[in-house]
Amino acid sequence: MFEDIGAHIASLRRAAGLSQKEVAHKLTALGEPISDKALSKWEKGATLPSARQFLLVCLALDVSDVSGEFMGEGLAKGLNAAGRRKLTEYADLLRRSGLYEPHLERGRAIRLYTLAASAGPGQFLDDSDYQWIDAAGAPRQADFAVRVAGDSMEPRFHDGDTVYVKAVPSVGHGETGLFSWQGSGYIKVLHDRPDGVYLHSLNPEYEDIPISDPAQLRVFGKVL
Numbered sequence: 001m002f003e004d005i006g007a008h009i010a011s012l013r014r015a016a017g018l019s020q021k022e023v024a025h026k027l028t029a030l031g032e033p034i035s036d037k038a039l040s041k042w043e044k045g046a047t048l049p050s051a052r053q054f055l056l057v058c059l060a061l062d063v064s065d066v067s068g069e070f071m072g073e074g075l076a077k078g079l080n081a082a083g084r085r086k087l088t089e090y091a092d093l094l095r096r097s098g099l100y101e102p103h104l105e106r107g108r109a110i111r112l113y114t115l116a117a118s119a120g121p122g123q124f125l126d127d128s129d130y131q132w133i134d135a136a137g138a139p140r141q142a143d144f145a146v147r148v149a150g151d152s153m154e155p156r157f158h159d160g161d162t163v164y165v166k167a168v169p170s171v172g173h174g175e176t177g178l179f180s181w182q183g184s185g186y187i188k189v190l191h192d193r194p195d196g197v198y199l200h201s202l203n204p205e206y207e208d209i210p211i212s213d214p215a216q217l218r219v220f221g222k223v224l
Contacts, residue, residue: 005054010043012061026060027053028167031143033220110135111144112162133162139224143167146178146187152201153187163187165221180218181211187223
């Protein structure tokens with residue numbers, strides 16, 4: 001069963017003309033940061049995405065009728081491609097009318113990654129090791145949170161602080177981001193200088209980390 005789901009995800013991705021890395025970037029932008037390696041494991045049936053991850057994959061691949069696409073049933077059962085498009089168009093009309101909006105519950109939850117994103121020597125940010133926390137005080141643009149380990153970003157961030165992150169595929173020079181470099185996770189300021197790219201610490205006791213191959217630097221998001 002896992003292999004069937006993974007193979008179908010792979011088929012949909014190829015039909016959309018997207019690479020695994022491109023789909024991973026789409027998921028990160030949707031607030032579910034994963035690596036292309038994790039997506040590869042899903043497609044091979046080695047692991048299975050969570051319910052939330054699966055639905056976001058469908059969103060990233062423009063799958064509107066999930067049950068029909070993966071189970072051969074649902075509202076689109078028995079419809080050809082033209083019929084499916086008509087069904088989608090009608091659903092869009094209902095949404096735009098504003099007459100059928102769901103009741104939105106008060107309050108908000110956000111994912112806090114339980115493995116500390118290092119502000120010191122570095123620790124990898126795991127794709128699935130997180131818990132839901134109350135985000136009533138979080139910035140509206142925050143997609144997830146991480147807990148700082150270390151003192152290299154003092155005085156702005158201290159060991160044990162919870163920081164909020166907006167999932168974006170890149171950050172600009174002078175912006176603070178959450179990065180993965182050579183298997184470790186870092187909260188650092190990106191410095192794009194004439195002599196190269198560096199991850200900069202606010203604490204002057206720490207030296208900048210040179211990025212020998214910027215194409216291999218993974219950006220999880222912008223720290224708010």
